[in-house]
Amino acid sequence: MKAKKPQIPLIWHADTNKAVSEDLSEPNRAVVDEFARLIKAGARETVLKAVRRMPPPSMVSLFVHLPLKRARKLTSWLDQPELRIIAELNPSFRAALLDDVAVQRLIDVLDGFEPEEAADALDDLPDEVAEQVLPRLKERETIEALRGYGEESAGSIMSRKFVAVPVDWTIGQVTADIRANAEAIEKLYAVNVVDAEQRPVGYLRLRDLLLAPKETPVEQIMQTDFVAVGPETDQEEVARFADRHELSVVPVVDRDGRLIGRITPKQLRRVLREEAEEDLNLMSGLPADSRPDQPIRRIIRGRIPWLLAGLAGASLSAAVVGAFEEQLAKAAILASFIPIVMSMAGNAGIQAATVAVQGLSSGTVTFADLGWRLGKELVAAVANGAISASVLMGMVLLATQFIEVQQPIVLALTAGLSLLSVIVVAVIVGASIPILLERLGIDPAMATGVFITTGNDIISVALFFLLMMLFYL
Amino acid sequence: MKAKKPQIPLIWHADTNKAVSEDLSEPNRAVVDEFARLIKAGARETVLKAVRRMPPPSMVSLFVHLPLKRARKLTSWLDQPELRIIAELNPSFRAALLDDVAVQRLIDVLDGFEPEEAADALDDLPDEVAEQVLPRLKERETIEALRGYGEESAGSIMSRKFVAVPVDWTIGQVTADIRANAEAIEKLYAVNVVDAEQRPVGYLRLRDLLLAPKETPVEQIMQTDFVAVGPETDQEEVARFADRHELSVVPVVDRDGRLIGRITPKQLRRVLREEAEEDLNLMSGLPADSRPDQPIRRIIRGRIPWLLAGLAGASLSAAVVGAFEEQLAKAAILASFIPIVMSMAGNAGIQAATVAVQGLSSGTVTFADLGWRLGKELVAAVANGAISASVLMGMVLLATQFIEVQQPIVLALTAGLSLLSVIVVAVIVGASIPILLERLGIDPAMATGVFITTGNDIISVALFFLLMMLFYL
Numbered sequence: 001m002k003a004k005k006p007q008i009p010l011i012w013h014a015d016t017n018k019a020v021s022e023d024l025s026e027p028n029r030a031v032v033d034e035f036a037r038l039i040k041a042g043a044r045e046t047v048l049k050a051v052r053r054m055p056p057p058s059m060v061s062l063f064v065h066l067p068l069k070r071a072r073k074l075t076s077w078l079d080q081p082e083l084r085i086i087a088e089l090n091p092s093f094r095a096a097l098l099d100d101v102a103v104q105r106l107i108d109v110l111d112g113f114e115p116e117e118a119a120d121a122l123d124d125l126p127d128e129v130a131e132q133v134l135p136r137l138k139e140r141e142t143i144e145a146l147r148g149y150g151e152e153s154a155g156s157i158m159s160r161k162f163v164a165v166p167v168d169w170t171i172g173q174v175t176a177d178i179r180a181n182a183e184a185i186e187k188l189y190a191v192n193v194v195d196a197e198q199r200p201v202g203y204l205r206l207r208d209l210l211l212a213p214k215e216t217p218v219e220q221i222m223q224t225d226f227v228a229v230g231p232e233t234d235q236e237e238v239a240r241f242a243d244r245h246e247l248s249v250v251p252v253v254d255r256d257g258r259l260i261g262r263i264t265p266k267q268l269r270r271v272l273r274e275e276a277e278e279d280l281n282l283m284s285g286l287p288a289d290s291r292p293d294q295p296i297r298r299i300i301r302g303r304i305p306w307l308l309a310g311l312a313g314a315s316l317s318a319a320v321v322g323a324f325e326e327q328l329a330k331a332a333i334l335a336s337f338i339p340i341v342m343s344m345a346g347n348a349g350i351q352a353a354t355v356a357v358q359g360l361s362s363g364t365v366t367f368a369d370l371g372w373r374l375g376k377e378l379v380a381a382v383a384n385g386a387i388s389a390s391v392l393m394g395m396v397l398l399a400t401q402f403i404e405v406q407q408p409i410v411l412a413l414t415a416g417l418s419l420l421s422v423i424v425v426a427v428i429v430g431a432s433i434p435i436l437l438e439r440l441g442i443d444p445a446m447a448t449g450v451f452i453t454t455g456n457d458i459i460s461v462a463l464f465f466l467l468m469m470l471f472y473l
Numbered sequence: 474m475k476a477k478k479p480q481i482p483l484i485w486h487a488d489t490n491k492a493v494s495e496d497l498s499e500p501n502r503a504v505v506d507e508f509a510r511l512i513k514a515g516a517r518e519t520v521l522k523a524v525r526r527m528p529p530p531s532m533v534s535l536f537v538h539l540p541l542k543r544a545r546k547l548t549s550w551l552d553q554p555e556l557r558i559i560a561e562l563n564p565s566f567r568a569a570l571l572d573d574v575a576v577q578r579l580i581d582v583l584d585g586f587e588p589e590e591a592a593d594a595l596d597d598l599p600d601e602v603a604e605q606v607l608p609r610l611k612e613r614e615t616i617e618a619l620r621g622y623g624e625e626s627a628g629s630i631m632s633r634k635f636v637a638v639p640v641d642w643t644i645g646q647v648t649a650d651i652r653a654n655a656e657a658i659e660k661l662y663a664v665n666v667v668d669a670e671q672r673p674v675g676y677l678r679l680r681d682l683l684l685a686p687k688e689t690p691v692e693q694i695m696q697t698d699f700v701a702v703g704p705e706t707d708q709e710e711v712a713r714f715a716d717r718h719e720l721s722v723v724p725v726v727d728r729d730g731r732l733i734g735r736i737t738p739k740q741l742r743r744v745l746r747e748e749a750e751e752d753l754n755l756m757s758g759l760p761a762d763s764r765p766d767q768p769i770r771r772i773i774r775g776r777i778p779w780l781l782a783g784l785a786g787a788s789l790s791a792a793v794v795g796a797f798e799e800q801l802a803k804a805a806i807l808a809s810f811i812p813i814v815m816s817m818a819g820n821a822g823i824q825a826a827t828v829a830v831q832g833l834s835s836g837t838v839t840f841a842d843l844g845w846r847l848g849k850e851l852v853a854a855v856a857n858g859a860i861s862a863s864v865l866m867g868m869v870l871l872a873t874q875f876i877e878v879q880q881p882i883v884l885a886l887t888a889g890l891s892l893l894s895v896i897v898v899a900v901i902v903g904a905s906i907p908i909l910l911e912r913l914g915i916d917p918a919m920a921t922g923v924f925i926t927t928g929n930d931i932i933s934v935a936l937f938f939l940l941m942m943l944f945y946l
Contacts (some may be wrong), residue, residue: 021605068839210683242742248738275749300857304860315817342781395788
């Protein structure tokens, strides 16, 4: 047989920032700009003709690189089956694309998705829109079942397609069954083995399936170290479970022990991305599911609670400052130190808190370590506080060459001492609060947001004025 | 054949917080506490006997749940092959375990790892330790080659084990080859097809391999939509590439197009975790590779640059306040507003910046959208600013019932106006800086850390005093 010319593979090299061979997966800026221009100009037919010739990865890439407005217009032009690719987009981006789309259009789009993708996309839409759309979807029942498991549960992200064979079959029967269903099987990761009640008892490795003689009983070569999660398991726990057991696919089993689905590698990666986004949002005083390009009223509603909580905290700091009005009237220069102690407390506190939050999520930090960790943080805080305090004292002494103040040396020493104390306290607060919250069952990512910053503001301002009263005024 | 009693599978149910059957993968607190006690007491033989009977996932779990100090002691007791499980731990946790271990011990540990795991573990150790250890490792050459690709590159995280067959083989030959190498093949995800120069020309799906008759030429049934990354591709880009092309395993190809490795699903998930940790660290003013339980001097060295940068910024805010000393002497009450404007600017700015940073990384936000995004942020900022300002005006009017100030209504109105302006400016700064940084090729996660907070501090204090001078004083 004469070998036909092999197709040149698509290879991505980072340093050239484009693929070595024809790289359709990364349209270059010129191509994207041309598409953007054509879409803006309304050249619907030209654009659609070009898009339909693109392989799906290139379409995804085009979508991601177009300005959102153009991508939305393109979405409105596409028909099935091209619309299918929207399922492949990052969830936030997909939600942004679908936000403004009319209900009928949404139904067309979602009917092209796999049920678990549709369920996921519905979760990202405003509730009132999801409620309108869901009853009119083709796969409504499956989607409702998936949504019934609750957001971010294993059940809601699992695929209901998997390959399972009875434990009393032979390898020949398994192969014949796979052959008969070859059309329906999209990705084959492993073959589950189940008993008469659909309860998993093991799995077949593809390697063994390939190598075993036809007449071998499944039971003889199956692996029995089968592990699975329940459908109500939180998705974050599922990802940890996959790591712990080195699974690329995680089987899902219901309360009665019956196999009901599997979580694919792609979904596992999506979970990791979503959980990271959530942590970051919480730490920044945003709702967990906050996204760019939400409608303005959702932006406002999502942010205002934290702003008002911050305002309440800040007014306590203001009250502390107000309590020292008399001292300030005597030495207005003291007000200059308020920004310094507040911002240093904030920065030092957030550093310590972030390390603690990440340690908790990676398992490096546990409640049992609290004392030992605080000891280390304390030493580091004293060192960094001392360095910062020395710099501040130098700056104060320098500044007092130009500004007239009473007792410049005492002022510098007291300011330095204040900064040192403020940093130490802020670090201890930042390092311990997340661990205590975790112990109480509260997501520690919440702690580093408005709470720690505000708390440290109040403490730092109070500490500063107290020390000034003691030593300077 | 009479079916033997199937083994009860291990199933994880989140709500009961333990597995339904004997759950060795999640030792309960009592078991862990007992281990901790025995380790503390130095009962080496008892502990080792128990540990050796545990399946690997349970050992991993035991390590993760033990206090770090006890886990370290246990590490020092273990021998090969039990030490192998340390490779399975989360990288930060693993690094924490290995930090204090003696060099000879480290060599024993790393010799039990896969080369790419050892290379990864070496990257997490201090350079001086890694340099001592590397030359004495068994797999030194492979590890050096992997490390040669640079940290966080595809080359450094790839496994060099993969299955590849010549394009001119038949399926029968492929099966025979896999059978001959069955021992060496750990996980079989797909079979790569290569030409005479080891260049990939396609791949065989396991399903087709299973179903095709022995005499079928590989070339006839192979898939030719082969994609790969270069070894120098950044790991973050690799993860995006895997999503875009729906790969669970990513092949790696060198400059000459030869297949040199593959990146496994487990490594892909590890990349996602690492990248999320890095972003969070940068946003909190920590070095990207910052970890809990680093030695104290590394904690100090990692945090002090940002603290000093923050101090420099804060002293500018202090200078601004100092410039208004005369006004403060007239109305010391104004100092009370410094914590309020500073902390509100900080919170509002970080909210906007976090949304922008996440949008950039998910592709929802691009430079092309800058104008449109800023418009939306502006509207939301005006709304949230107005709400916060109203609350503040109410509080000021209430407070002035108890504190004597001049022109309480003018003070309240000016304070409200200041807060509104400060929030609007902080949001615009927070929303635009990350996008501009990305455009300049700088990691936008850096922006939300000390930079935006400090910048907003200075602007907010200046804005507040200027407005007070204009309208109140």
